[in-house]
Amino acid sequence: KVTPESFASTNFDIIIVGGGTAGLTLANRLSATSAKVGVIDAGHYNTSGDPLLDVPFNPGAFIGDPTQTFIGNPAYDWGFASVPQSNLDGRVIPYPRGKVLGGSSAINNLAWQRGAEKEYDNWGTLINSDEWNFNTLLPYFKKAENWTAPTNMLIDNLQPSPELVAAQGTSGHVQTRYNTFRADVDVAFAEAFENLGFPLTPDPDSGNPMFIPQAGIADSVDIQTGKRSYAAPAYYGPDVRARDNLVVLEGAVVSRILWDPTTLNSDAVKANAVEYIVDGTTFSANVTGEVLVSAGTLKSPQVLELSGVGNPDILKAAGIDVTLNHTGVGENMMDHLLLVTDFVVKDGVLTLDWLTTNETFLAEQQALFANEGQGAFTYASRVTGSLTMQGFANSTAEDLGPLLDGLQNDLDSRNLTALHSAQYDLLKNMLDSGNIGFATPIALPRGGATGVVEPNTNYVTLALFYMHEFSRGNIHINSSDPNAAPLIDPNFGDFKWDLQAARVGTQWLRKWAQTEPISDMISELHVPPANVTSDEDWDAFVKSAVGTISHPIGTVIMATRELGGVVDDRLKVYGTDNVRVIDASVFPLTVGAPIQQSVYAVAEKASDMIIADLNLS
Numbered sequence: 268k269v270t271p272e273s274f275a276s277t278n279f280d281i282i283i284v285g286g287g288t289a290g291l292t293l294a295n296r297l298s299a300t301s302a303k304v305g306v307i308d309a310g311h312y313n314t315s316g317d318p319l320l321d322v323p324f325n326p327g328a329f330i331g332d333p334t335q336t337f338i339g340n341p342a343y344d345w346g347f348a349s350v351p352q353s354n355l356d357g358r359v360i361p362y363p364r365g366k367v368l369g370g371s372s373a374i375n376n377l378a379w380q381r382g383a384e385k386e387y388d389n390w391g392t393l394i395n396s397d398e399w400n401f402n403t404l405l406p407y408f409k410k411a412e413n414w415t416a417p418t419n420m421l422i423d424n425l426q427p428s429p430e431l432v433a434a435q436g437t438s439g440h441v442q443t444r445y446n447t448f449r450a451d452v453d454v455a456f457a458e459a460f461e462n463l464g465f466p467l468t469p470d471p472d473s474g475n476p477m478f479i480p481q482a483g484i485a486d487s488v489d490i491q492t493g494k495r496s497y498a499a500p501a502y503y504g505p506d507v508r509a510r511d512n513l514v515v516l517e518g519a520v521v522s523r524i525l526w527d528p529t530t531l532n533s534d535a536v537k538a539n540a541v542e543y544i545v546d547g548t549t550f551s552a553n554v555t556g557e558v559l560v561s562a563g564t565l566k567s568p569q570v571l572e573l574s575g576v577g578n579p580d581i582l583k584a585a586g587i588d589v590t591l592n593h594t595g596v597g598e599n600m601m602d603h604l605l606l607v608t609d610f611v612v613k614d615g616v617l618t619l620d621w622l623t624t625n626e627t628f629l630a631e632q633q634a635l636f637a638n639e640g641q642g643a644f645t646y647a648s649r650v651t652g653s654l655t656m657q658g659f660a661n662s663t664a665e666d667l668g669p670l671l672d673g674l675q676n677d678l679d680s681r682n683l684t685a686l687h688s689a690q691y692d693l694l695k696n697m698l699d700s701g702n703i704g705f706a707t708p709i710a711l712p713r714g715g716a717t718g719v720v721e722p723n724t725n726y727v728t729l730a731l732f733y734m735h736e737f738s739r740g741n742i743h744i745n746s747s748d749p750n751a752a753p754l755i756d757p758n759f760g761d762f763k764w765d766l767q768a769a770r771v772g773t774q775w776l777r778k779w780a781q782t783e784p785i786s787d788m789i790s791e792l793h794v795p796p797a798n799v800t801s802d803e804d805w806d807a808f809v810k811s812a813v814g815t816i817s818h819p820i821g822t823v824i825m826a827t828r829e830l831g832g833v834v835d836d837r838l839k840v841y842g843t844d845n846v847r848v849i850d851a852s853v854f855p856l857t858v859g860a861p862i863q864q865s866v867y868a869v870a871e872k873a874s875d876m877i878i879a880d881l882n883l884s
């Protein structure tokens with residue numbers, strides 16, 4: 268058994284801070300060499316096979332208590348929240364984050380997607396390197412996944428295209444598949460998409476930016492067992508746990524990186540140990556090779572700041588000595604915005620709400636999951652797409668012109684940093700091109716995501732992910748206490764355009780619900796109610812309802828030094844000899860898809876870089 272003491276007395280070649288999505292990917296690949304690898308995570312391994320993590324859909328219903336969830340559950344979730352948002356009437360936005368081996372992949376919504384080719388090519392522009400673009404990432408997207416082709420198409424006569432098949436990996440660790448359970452509304456939603464003029468495509472994942480996938484989207488579910496496939500079972504299975512050269516310490520909070528004092532005033536400061544706290548006692552473990560920080564977008568900046576790497580003003584205010592002046596640490600936070608609307612469906616229409624409103628259906632589905640790993644409890648993929656702002660606007664007869672002028676005026680009136688200027692050029696280019704999706708509508712055959720749910724009523728939820736915000740937030744410490752939560756300020760709505768674009772997309776959701784054949788199944792507008800009609804009403808709704816879909820990125824940004832980047836194109840912190848950051852915090856710009864597949868791919872790619880740079884074998 269690994270104890271804080273035994274970990275502290277081990278000499279490591281590599282220590283990984285955080286055994287989450289990226290951290291366990293690195294641990295697996297690097298410990299396949301002879302390097303001695305240590306991992307420290309604040310959470311624990313879910314050895315009990317808790318259905319709360321393993322059951323893909325509404326695990327609370329599966330265990331007979333629909334109120335039970337991992338969100339806000341201290342066994343699995345850090346339970347963060349934003350600071351009050353000044354552009355949203357002071358609302359506080361919850362920020363769930365995995366605190367368990369496997370990190371946020373253990374508590375996410377399982378969507379398994381890639382962004383558009385152009386979105387990853389933008390990363391290469393911001394870091395000015397051929398290392399990062401869609402083509403260099405594609406082998407790693409594939410390396411991460413073991414993809415099973417869809418068998419149950421939304422529209423029966425369409426088959427997986429050769430392009431879709433060629434873009435997938437079939438020998439990776441994360442099990443991915445397509446949903447096999449269909450609610451009554453799924454096909455009707457797909458047909459309504461088509462009736463609104465958006466053709467179904469067979470090819471969502473090979474860099475094609477526009478898609479309404481014929482099969483739904485893939486999800487990280489094991490087709491054999493029906494269970495969630497996440498970083499812990501995928502990358503830290505029994506064979507990996509048995510490796511002598513991999514040591515994982517659970518339940519320990521990393522407080523800081525310690526530096527070799529002889530290197531402090533050099534061009535490349537060198538980490539020589541990692542400090543961590545268990546039950547109030549502080550320990551440290553020595554490292555001779557590298558420290559890899561994979562604590563995630565919300566926590567990696569905190570670990571750096573506590574280690575003296577960051578903006579000197581912020582560090583001094585918290586009483587921390589400055590080791591490296593890096594004003595970019597904790598800045599440039601970007602996220603995907605979430606808007607949720609609900610509709611009541613007519614009696615008799617099968618939705619997943621039946622799991623909580625129909626006892627016979629519940630018992631049937633519990634048995635199906637337990638015996639065959641099939642049925643409603645494996646539901647994870649959805650009818651969804653990726654639409655341009657022009658696509659939304661054409662559909663709802665909105666004139667985007669004045670909104671786009673407003674965005675340009677806003678950009679012109681600001682004193683932009685070099686980084687933001689470069690990012691906004693790329694975003695504007697994608698926006699104006701009209702061929703990159705800016706928002707993702709998604710249909711979920713269940714309700715109650717917002718508003719008060721009436722008993723014995725079944726709903727469908729239509730949600731909008733707004734993917735390319737212009738607003739930039741930040742995450743910083745305001746205390747030297749490693750157990751204190753960082754201050755999280757996504758700064759939502761700092762650019763009016765973001766909320767206006769979300770409003771245009773959200774209005775489109777109602778249009779979608781009112782299009783045949785899905786309109787025949789819906790009996791009532793629930794949230795927002797039918798009296799929300801004017802643009803002003805919708806603006807007010809958006810302000811009151813916008814939240815996060817939990818895809819924050821960018822707080823330890825990979826960009827050129829001139830642009831104010833924190834890590835270089837090999838993910839090493841500028842000014843250090845041996846510290847890299849490898850997780851979602853390094854993403855230089857938003858991608859128009861949920862981000863877990865990109866996190867795995869970045870960690871897979873980083874593993875190869877480290878093996879090459881350290882000459883590991």
Ligand SMILES: Cc1cc2nc3c(=O)[nH]c(=O)nc-3n(C[C@H](O)[C@H](O)[C@H](O)COP(=O)(O)OP(=O)(O)OC[C@H]3O[C@@H](n4cnc5c(N)ncnc54)[C@H](O)[C@@H]3O)c2cc1C
Nearest residue numbers: 285287288289309370371376377378521563851861862863
């Ligand atoms: C509720 C939710 C739903 C989501 N839905 C989807 C989805 O459907 N599809 C999708 O693609 N993406 C989704 N995401 C996003 C995706 O899961 C994350 O972006 C991704 O898992 C982040 O990986 P990471 O390695 O950057 O961080 P994480 O996986 O969060 O790993 C960070 C790890 O570091 C540990 N840690 C942090 N600080 C310390 C410290 N000081 N000491 C010790 N350990 C520490 C944490 O405990 C954690 O295990 C969702 C995320 C959430 C939270």
